[in-house]
Amino acid sequence: MEYENKSLSIKAWAEDDRPREKLLLKGKSALSDAELIAILIGSGSRNESAVDLSKRILNSIENNLNTLGKLTALDLQKFKGIGEAKAISIITALELGRRRRLEEALEVPKITSSKSVFEIMQPLIGELQHEEFWIVYLNNSNKVLLKEQLSKGGLTGTLVDVRLVFKRALDLFATAVILCHNHPSGKLQPSVADKSITSKLKLAGETLDIKVLDHLIITENAYFSFADESIL
Known part of the structure; x- marks a missing residue:
C-alpha cells in the first residue's frame, strides 16, 4: 500500500x-x-x-x-x-x-516530612556523579533558613566539621538541622560512616539544644530516611 x-x-x-x-x-x-x-x-x-x-x-x-x-x-x-x-x-x-x-525547591518551603526534604534536595544532589554532604537549617516552624554544602567527595568523618555546622546554626538562630547526602551508586543503605557522622552530629546538637531531625540518603529517584527507619 x-x-x-x-x-x-x-x-x-x-x-x-x-x-x-x-x-x-x-x-x-x-x-x-x-x-x-x-x-x-x-x-x-x-x-x-x-x-x-x-x-x-x-x-x-x-x-x-x-x-x-x-x-x-x-x-x-x-x-x-x-x-x-x-x-x-x-x-x-x-x-x-x-x-x-x-x-x-528554592521557594523556602516548610518541612513536613522526609519526602518534602527529598523534593527539595533531589534536584540539587540526586543526579550528581560524586558525593556531596549538605545541611538543611530550620527555624522553630520547620521552615528552611538555609541549604548549605558541607563537603564534596567521599563521605568520611574527617570531612564533617561539627563546629562549622553548629556555628552556622547559631548564626542563623536555627533550632533544627537535617543532614543530607547523595549516593551516586544508587544504593540507599547507610554505611558505617553515615551512621557514625549522624551520631556525632546528633550528640553535638543536643548540647546546644539544636535537634538533628533526620539524615537522608538521596539517589536519582528514591531516598532513605534515618528518622523514618527509627535509626536516628
Missing part, C-alpha cells in the same frame, strides 16, 4: 491515537511519557510511529526520565528517526523540567 511508504507522522494516525489531540481533550496527565516525547519529535521513521520510537528510546534506559535527561544529542541520534533537531527538542524539554523543579 502507498500509505506504508510514508513517514508515520502523528497527522496520519487515527484521531483517538493522536497525543496532541489527547492532551487537549483529556489533559496532560492522561498522556504516557512516550506520548509526551512523541509530541516533541513530531514524527517517526517510515516503519515506526513517533510513539513507538519514543517507547524504544525509553525502553533502552529502563523508562527512567532522569537517565533520559543525561543523554547527549549524539546519544539520542543513535536511534533511527532521531536527528539533531529532534534530539535538541528532547534535551530542551527535559532541561526546562529540571529547572522548574529546581525553582520549586
